[in-house]
Amino acid sequence: MANYLLIESRDPFESADVAFCHDLARRLAAAGNRVTVFLVQNGVLGVRAGARGPGYAELARAGVEVRADDFSLRERGISADRLQPGVTPSPLDLVIDRLAEGAKAIWH
Amino acid sequence: MKALSIVESAYRATIEEQDDTIVWLNHAMKAAGADLAVLLRGNAVNYAVRGQDAAGLAFGAWRQTQPPRIADDIASLAGKGVTVYVVAEDLAERGLDAGDLVPGLERVSRDGLPGLFAAHDQIWHW
Amino acid sequence: MAEKKTLTFALMDAPYESARTTTALRLIDIAARRGYAVNVFAYEGAVLLPFSRQQPHPNAVHGRSVEEENHLLTKEVVAALIAEAARAGGKLDWVNCGLCVDERGAGEAIDGVRRGSPADFWKMAEASDNTLVIGTR
Numbered sequence: 378m379a380n381y382l383l384i385e386s387r388d389p390f391e392s393a394d395v396a397f398c399h400d401l402a403r404r405l406a407a408a409g410n411r412v413t414v415f416l417v418q419n420g421v422l423g424v425r426a427g428a429r430g431p432g433y434a435e436l437a438r439a440g441v442e443v444r445a446d447d448f449s450l451r452e453r454g455i456s457a458d459r460l461q462p463g464v465t466p467s468p469l470d471l472v473i474d475r476l477a478e479g480a481k482a483i484w485h
Numbered sequence: 486m487k488a489l490s491i492v493e494s495a496y497r498a499t500i501e502e503q504d505d506t507i508v509w510l511n512h513a514m515k516a517a518g519a520d521l522a523v524l525l526r527g528n529a530v531n532y533a534v535r536g537q538d539a540a541g542l543a544f545g546a547w548r549q550t551q552p553p554r555i556a557d558d559i560a561s562l563a564g565k566g567v568t569v570y571v572v573a574e575d576l577a578e579r580g581l582d583a584g585d586l587v588p589g590l591e592r593v594s595r596d597g598l599p600g601l602f603a604a605h606d607q608i609w610h611w
Numbered sequence: 612m613a614e615k616k617t618l619t620f621a622l623m624d625a626p627y628e629s630a631r632t633t634t635a636l637r638l639i640d641i642a643a644r645r646g647y648a649v650n651v652f653a654y655e656g657a658v659l660l661p662f663s664r665q666q667p668h669p670n671a672v673h674g675r676s677v678e679e680e681n682h683l684l685t686k687e688v689v690a691a692l693i694a695e696a697a698r699a700g701g702k703l704d705w706v707n708c709g710l711c712v713d714e715r716g717a718g719e720a721i722d723g724v725r726r727g728s729p730a731d732f733w734k735m736a737e738a739s740d741n742t743l744v745i746g747t748r
Binding site: 486488493494497506507510513514516517518519607609610611 | 621623654655728729730732733734736737741742744746747748
């Protein structure tokens with residue numbers, strides 16, 4: 378079992394390829410890996426409760442940890458108490474933590 | 486260390502650079518002794534298509550004499566012993582089949598990506 | 612004391628074009644503050660991040676002078692990161708891809724930046740605990 382960190386910088390409204398990241402996360406988790414999707418930049422635009430988009434609760438149910446960069450959320454006025462279920466705000470330090478732990482890190 | 490370079494972005498500044506800069510980078514790293522493989526996904530699967538022709542551009546009196554020849558560069562990577570994978574579903578979505586492509590590539594399905602990633606120490610998505 | 616790590620980053624974006632640059636610099640800052648050994652391979656437009664001829668400017672739309680605007684210059688951020696890494700007991704080794712420098716005329720870089728090649732990126736990655744590639748679009 379390996380640790381994977383998928384850093385999603387693209388948003389689902391502008392980029393259809395966000396589906397690749399979600400699909401990959403599910404497949405990696407199903408294969409028994411520890412998977413974190415870390416949303417950053419416009420990647421957080423889909424996490425506001427009520428936003429139409431890929432749905433992060435489904436990723437969480439698949440065993441994927443979904444984190445959102447707290448600065449990117451604040452920069453876009455997305456308050457931490459108005460997020461979709463399954464999404465947790467997190468400092469960007471988490472990315473360095475996971476790199477230091479040896480996670481396979483993929484920027485999307 | 487074995488690295489997998491994922492190429493997704495396609496035809497970005499390839500005329501100006503006269504190369505795809507990531508395909509080129511992988512050639513250069515291989516020449517320096519790197520142990521790597523390449524995965525073409527998304528629009529970059531089109532890089533493997535035979536018959537691409539970017540020749541003939543001119544700007545005023547300036548003529549481009551070295552257009553990018555990306556399919557050749559993909560084939561030559563494979564010829565140098567770099568395994569070049571291409572995502573099967575991305576080919577199908579773009580109306581491509583094996584007969585359209587340069588030889589020497591290995592198709593991988595999306596189902597196969599976890600296993601491919603497990604076989605590499607580093608996954609670099611360019 | 613937390614173990615010091617060696618991390619390598621590959622960057623591609625030119626300054627002032629993408630939010631990826633800000634995130635990359637934030638990540639390098641976090642690693643620098645931890646005293647890590649940080650390698651940066653700047654490819655394509657990213658070779659302009661430490662370009663020494665960047666100049667600040669005023670902002671007439673907001674009525675701000677040069678001093679008041681205090682415009683972020685990426686060369687100053689890179690210099691600050693190099694200094695921070697050293698202060699914290701680590702280092703930041705910034706390598707600009709030479710051919711990318713040549714075609715962009717970006718040869719004048721701040722102190723602490725050196726010219727290199729894809730072979731340097733591979734060597735840095737091999738010698739690192741981990742590597743993050745931030746590609747461009």
